[in-house]
Amino acid sequence: MNSPDMNTIKSPVSAAPTPRVIVREAAAPRPRWQVWLIRPEVVTLVLLVVASIVATRLSPFFADLGFILESSTYYIEFAIVALVLTIVIISGEIDLSPAAQMALSACLFGTAFKAGAPIPVAMGVSLLSGLVMGAFNGVLVTVLRLPSIIVTIGTLILYRGLAQVLAGDKSISGFPGWFVGIDYRMVGIVPVPVLVFIAASILLGLFLGITIYGRQIYQIGTSEIAAIHAGIRVRRIKMGLFIASGLTSSIAGLMVASRLGSVRYDLATGGELTMVLIVMLGGTYIFGGRGSILGTFLAAWLLVIIATGMTVANIAINAQLTVMGLLLIVSIIATNAIYARSQR
Amino acid sequence: MLRRNLMLAAALGATLLSGAAYAADPVSIVYIPKNTGNPYFDSIIKGFEDGCKTLGCDFTTVAPASAEATSQIPFVTAQIQRGVNVVAISPNSPDALNQVFDRARGKGTIILSVNSDMPGNETHRDAAILPVDFTKTGPSQVELLGKQIGYEGEIAILSATTDAPDQNVWIAAMKETLEKDPKYAKMKLVTIAYGDDDPQKSTTETEALLANYPNLKGIISPTTVGVAAAAQVVETAKKADKVKVVGLGTPNQMRRFIENGTVEAFQLWSPYNQGLLAAHFAVGVKDGTIKNEAGTVFEVPGLGKVTVEKDSVIKTQADLTTFDKKNIADFNF
Amino acid sequence: MSAISRLFRAREAGILVMLVLFVAVVSLIQPRFFSTETLRIVLLAVPLILVAAMGQMMVLVARHVDLSIGSILGFSAIAAGMIFRDHPEWPLYIGFAVGVLSGAALGFVNGLVVTLFKLPSIIVTLGTLSLYRGLLFILSGSKQIDPNDIPEPLIRMAQTSPIDIPWIVIIAFGVAFATWLFLTHSQIGRQIYAIGSNPTAAPLRGIRVMPVTILVFTLSGALAGLAGLIYAARFGYVNPGITGVGFEFTVIAAVVIGGVSINGGVGSVLGTVLGVLLLGSVQVALPILGVSGFWQNAIYGGIILIALVIDRTVRQGGLRGLLARGGA
Structure with a gap:
C-alpha cells in the first residue's frame, strides 16, 4: 500500500511532456532512505506518535486503550467518509457535502421509520437517498461540468436545508433496541464502527493501490487531459466516485443514527471540516494525483488522539477550534512542501 | 493474546487510579x-x-x-x-x-x-434541577402583558424553534389561560412566530409580525434571544408605545430597553x-x-x-x- | 468588447427580472408585501450582506473564495465591542477602526497563506474559518458583549440618520458605489478581473498577481469587519458563538445569484447589489408569507445551484450547446 502511488505519479503516461524532461535532468537521484522518509504518511505517523505522548502527558486519564477506542467512535463515521473523500480528492475533485448528506439520509431514515416502515426498508430508503444525492453531485460536476468545489457548497446547504424541512428541529427516536448502539457492540475491546473503518481502509487501500481503476484515478488527478487521451473514462469514474461518496455518507449517517438512537437535522454539522482535515492531515495532495488511504487511515487516528486528548484534559473548546484550524493549514502547507521537494 | 492482556492491564490501571x-x-x-x-x-x-x-x-x-x-x-x-x-x-x-x-x-x-x-x-x-415551576410561566407572562395593554387587543408570540420542548409547554399554558380565564377574554392571540433563537431570524420574524398585524398590541417572547430581538425591532420601528414586548430575558441583555422605556417589564428566574x-x-x-x-x-x-x-x-x-x-x-x- | 458588455447587461437585466417577478408573485399572494414598510425591512436586512458581498465578489472575480468571512465578522464585532465595553469614553470611530482593521488583518493572513504557499483558497479559508472562531472565543474569554455596552450612537445608526434613511443603509450603498469606482476606474481594479480571467497570463501582462490577490483578501476581510459593526448596530449585541456563524453561505449565495462567476473574471457591482436585494427580499418574504423558517436554507442552496447552472448555460451558448458539449 506504500509504494504504488509513487510509481503512478512518476509514470510517463500521466506526466506532461515538458516537466518530465526537467525531472530527468534534475541532478542526482535522491538516496532511497530519503524518498522513504520524506513522505507525508511518515510525517503523519510521527505526528501520531508525538500527539500520543503529549496527550499522555497532558492528562493521566488518557492512556487507556478502551477509552480511546470508545472516544474514537465519535469521529470514526467522519473518518469512514474521509476514506472515500481521499479518492475523490486524488481524482482532482472535492466533495464538501458528505456531512449534509449524512444528516439528510439519516433524517430520511428516521422519517421513514416513523411513517411505519420496518427498519430494513427505512435503511434502504436512506441508502438510496445517498445514492441519489451522490449522483446529483456527480451529474452537476461531470455532465454540467461545474466545479465541484462550489457545487458541493451549494448541495451542502441544500441537503441540510432539506433535512431541516423534512424533520424540523424535532429529534426522531424510538428505534428498536437491536438497531441502537452500534458503538457499544464490541469484538474484543474494539467497537464495531472501528472494525468497519479498518475493513473499509483495507478494501479501499487495495482498490486504490492494486486495481487498474486505482491507477486510473491517480492519472486523472495528475492530468485529466492526459488521462482522456489515454482512453480513461474520466467522467464515468468521477461519477462513480461521487456516488460512492453519497452511499458512504448514508452508511455513516445510519451509523450515527444507531449510535445516538435518534436523528436530527443538525447531525454532523461542520463535519465537512473534520473530513477535509483528516484527508489533508493524511498527506493527500489538494490538487489531486497524490495521496494514499494509508495516510488517511493514520490521520484519522491522529485526529482521534488530538481531539480526545484535549477533551479529556479539559482543554477549552476555543483552544480546540484554534488547533484544528491551524492543523489544517499547516498540514496542507507541509504536504505541498514535501511534494514540491520530491518533484525536484 | 498478549496485546489483549496489556489492554486489560491498562484498563485496570485506569480504574484503580480513578477509584483511588x-x-x-x-x-x-x-x-x-x-x-x-x-x-x-x-x-x-x-x-x-x-x-x-x-x-x-x-x-x-x-x-x-x-x-x-x-x-x-x-x-x-x-x-x-x-x-x-x-x-x-x-x-x-x-x-x-x-x-x-x-x-x-x-x-x-x-x-x-x-x-x-x-x-x-x-x-x-438521576435528577433534574429546573429553574421555576414551569406551569406558572405561561399564565404569568400573559398577565404581565395583559396588565400593560389593558387586557385587550391582538397579541402574538415569538418563540424559539417549533419543537423547543420548554417553550411549547409554556405556549400551551398561555393558550389555555387566554381561553379559560375570562379576565383575558378580550386578548386575542393572532399568531405564533418562530425565530429559532437566532438573532437574525428572530428580527425578521418580528418585523413580519409588525407588518402582518398592524393592530398588534403586544408580543410575548419566552426566550432570551427572541425577547431581545423583538425589543430591538420595536425600538427601531419606533413603535414602543403601540406594541408592548414582554418575555423571558436576562437583565444584562434587557437593561438597555428597560432604561430607555422600550420594554416596561420582563421576567425570568435566577x-x-x-x-x-x-x-x-x-x-x-x-x-x-x-x-x-x-x-x-x-x-x-x-x-x-x-x-x-x-x-x-x-x-x-x-x-x-x-x-x-x-x-x-x-x-x- | 461590446459583445462582453452586452452579456453583462443581459446578466444584470436577468437578475432584475427575477427580482421584479419575485416581488410581483409574493405581492399577489400577500398584498401586504407590496408596501413601504416591507421596503424599509428589506433595506434594513441587506446592509450586512451587501457590505460583505462586495468583498466576496472581488475575491470570486479574482478566482478565489473566502469561507472565513463569518468568523472574521464575529472577530471584528467582538474586538470593536470590547473597545466599546472597556473604553466607553473613547470616540466611536476608534471602535470602527479596530473592527475594520482587525478584519483587514485576518483577511491579509488569508491572502498571504493562499498566495505564498500557492494553496487553494477554499481549503485555507475553511481552516481559518475554524481558526478565527477559536481566536475570537479566546479574545472574548467566551463572554458576550451585552446591549448595554454597545454605544447608543452606534445603535441609532441602524435606526435613523439626518435624511431618515438609516446610516447603515447609506454606508452599505456607499461601499457598493466605492467598490464600483475601484473596480471600473482604477488600474488595480481592472487587474483583479485580468487575474481572474487568466491567472497564468496575468503576470505576462505585467500584473503582480501576489500583491493584488493579497489586497483582494484584505479588502474582503476589512469589509467583513465593517459588516461586524453593522451587526452590532442592528442586533445590539455580539455573541462569540452566534455572531457570523453560517454568514459565509448567505453571502456566497447572494454573490452567485448576482451573476458573479465562480470561474473568475466575471462579475459586476450592480449584479451583486441586485443579488443581495433578491436574497434580502426572500429573507423578508418568507415570514410574511408564513413559510416556515426551515425552508430558508433549502431555498438558498437551491438558488445557488440554479444560478450556477444558468451561469454555465449562458457561457456555453445555451442549453443546446451545453448538451452537445456534454455528450462529447
Whole structure:
C-alpha cells in the first residue's frame, strides 16, 4: 500500500511532456532512505506518535486503550467518509457535502421509520437517498461540468436545508433496541464502527493501490487531459466516485443514527471540516494525483488522539477550534512542501 | 493474546487510579452547558462555583462550541474517564445523550439535568434541577402583558424553534389561560412566530409580525434571544408605545430597553440559584445526606427548604421574578 | 468588447427580472408585501450582506473564495465591542477602526497563506474559518458583549440618520458605489478581473498577481469587519458563538445569484447589489408569507445551484450547446 502511488505519479503516461524532461535532468537521484522518509504518511505517523505522548502527558486519564477506542467512535463515521473523500480528492475533485448528506439520509431514515416502515426498508430508503444525492453531485460536476468545489457548497446547504424541512428541529427516536448502539457492540475491546473503518481502509487501500481503476484515478488527478487521451473514462469514474461518496455518507449517517438512537437535522454539522482535515492531515495532495488511504487511515487516528486528548484534559473548546484550524493549514502547507521537494 | 492482556492491564490501571481518586478526594462536579459564550449559563456556573466554595467540592466546567445535538457527547465520555462523581448538564437534545448517560450511570456517575429536563427520557438521568415551576410561566407572562395593554387587543408570540420542548409547554399554558380565564377574554392571540433563537431570524420574524398585524398590541417572547430581538425591532420601528414586548430575558441583555422605556417589564428566574442548588444537591446525594427520591426535603442556605418532586424533579423557585425600572439595577447577570 | 458588455447587461437585466417577478408573485399572494414598510425591512436586512458581498465578489472575480468571512465578522464585532465595553469614553470611530482593521488583518493572513504557499483558497479559508472562531472565543474569554455596552450612537445608526434613511443603509450603498469606482476606474481594479480571467497570463501582462490577490483578501476581510459593526448596530449585541456563524453561505449565495462567476473574471457591482436585494427580499418574504423558517436554507442552496447552472448555460451558448458539449 506504500509504494504504488509513487510509481503512478512518476509514470510517463500521466506526466506532461515538458516537466518530465526537467525531472530527468534534475541532478542526482535522491538516496532511497530519503524518498522513504520524506513522505507525508511518515510525517503523519510521527505526528501520531508525538500527539500520543503529549496527550499522555497532558492528562493521566488518557492512556487507556478502551477509552480511546470508545472516544474514537465519535469521529470514526467522519473518518469512514474521509476514506472515500481521499479518492475523490486524488481524482482532482472535492466533495464538501458528505456531512449534509449524512444528516439528510439519516433524517430520511428516521422519517421513514416513523411513517411505519420496518427498519430494513427505512435503511434502504436512506441508502438510496445517498445514492441519489451522490449522483446529483456527480451529474452537476461531470455532465454540467461545474466545479465541484462550489457545487458541493451549494448541495451542502441544500441537503441540510432539506433535512431541516423534512424533520424540523424535532429529534426522531424510538428505534428498536437491536438497531441502537452500534458503538457499544464490541469484538474484543474494539467497537464495531472501528472494525468497519479498518475493513473499509483495507478494501479501499487495495482498490486504490492494486486495481487498474486505482491507477486510473491517480492519472486523472495528475492530468485529466492526459488521462482522456489515454482512453480513461474520466467522467464515468468521477461519477462513480461521487456516488460512492453519497452511499458512504448514508452508511455513516445510519451509523450515527444507531449510535445516538435518534436523528436530527443538525447531525454532523461542520463535519465537512473534520473530513477535509483528516484527508489533508493524511498527506493527500489538494490538487489531486497524490495521496494514499494509508495516510488517511493514520490521520484519522491522529485526529482521534488530538481531539480526545484535549477533551479529556479539559482543554477549552476555543483552544480546540484554534488547533484544528491551524492543523489544517499547516498540514496542507507541509504536504505541498514535501511534494514540491520530491518533484525536484 | 498478549496485546489483549496489556489492554486489560491498562484498563485496570485506569480504574484503580480513578477509584483511588474517588476515595480520597472531595466530591467532583462538572457542569456542561449547552454551548460556550452564552451569558445565561455563565450565571449557572457562578452559582456552582460559589456553592462549591462553601461545600468544599471540586468544580469544573467544559462546553462545546455549538449547541448541536451531539456536541456534548465526547465531553461526557471524557468526564466519565476522568472519574468525575457528578456530571451536571444542560442537554442539547432530549434523547441523543441517552446512551452516554446510561453508560456514565453504569459507572457510578450521577447525571443531573440542569435548567431543562429531558421529556420522555427521564429514566436516563438521576435528577433534574429546573429553574421555576414551569406551569406558572405561561399564565404569568400573559398577565404581565395583559396588565400593560389593558387586557385587550391582538397579541402574538415569538418563540424559539417549533419543537423547543420548554417553550411549547409554556405556549400551551398561555393558550389555555387566554381561553379559560375570562379576565383575558378580550386578548386575542393572532399568531405564533418562530425565530429559532437566532438573532437574525428572530428580527425578521418580528418585523413580519409588525407588518402582518398592524393592530398588534403586544408580543410575548419566552426566550432570551427572541425577547431581545423583538425589543430591538420595536425600538427601531419606533413603535414602543403601540406594541408592548414582554418575555423571558436576562437583565444584562434587557437593561438597555428597560432604561430607555422600550420594554416596561420582563421576567425570568435566577440561573445563579440553579447552580447553587444543583451543587448542594449533588454533594448531598453523593454524601448520602440527601435521598434522591420524591418527598425528600433539604435545605439550601439562601434558598430555604427545597423538595424533591415526582420523577426527581427539583424546582429552584416557585414564581418568576419580574424585572422593571425599579429593580433592574439590583441584578447583574 | 461590446459583445462582453452586452452579456453583462443581459446578466444584470436577468437578475432584475427575477427580482421584479419575485416581488410581483409574493405581492399577489400577500398584498401586504407590496408596501413601504416591507421596503424599509428589506433595506434594513441587506446592509450586512451587501457590505460583505462586495468583498466576496472581488475575491470570486479574482478566482478565489473566502469561507472565513463569518468568523472574521464575529472577530471584528467582538474586538470593536470590547473597545466599546472597556473604553466607553473613547470616540466611536476608534471602535470602527479596530473592527475594520482587525478584519483587514485576518483577511491579509488569508491572502498571504493562499498566495505564498500557492494553496487553494477554499481549503485555507475553511481552516481559518475554524481558526478565527477559536481566536475570537479566546479574545472574548467566551463572554458576550451585552446591549448595554454597545454605544447608543452606534445603535441609532441602524435606526435613523439626518435624511431618515438609516446610516447603515447609506454606508452599505456607499461601499457598493466605492467598490464600483475601484473596480471600473482604477488600474488595480481592472487587474483583479485580468487575474481572474487568466491567472497564468496575468503576470505576462505585467500584473503582480501576489500583491493584488493579497489586497483582494484584505479588502474582503476589512469589509467583513465593517459588516461586524453593522451587526452590532442592528442586533445590539455580539455573541462569540452566534455572531457570523453560517454568514459565509448567505453571502456566497447572494454573490452567485448576482451573476458573479465562480470561474473568475466575471462579475459586476450592480449584479451583486441586485443579488443581495433578491436574497434580502426572500429573507423578508418568507415570514410574511408564513413559510416556515426551515425552508430558508433549502431555498438558498437551491438558488445557488440554479444560478450556477444558468451561469454555465449562458457561457456555453445555451442549453443546446451545453448538451452537445456534454455528450462529447
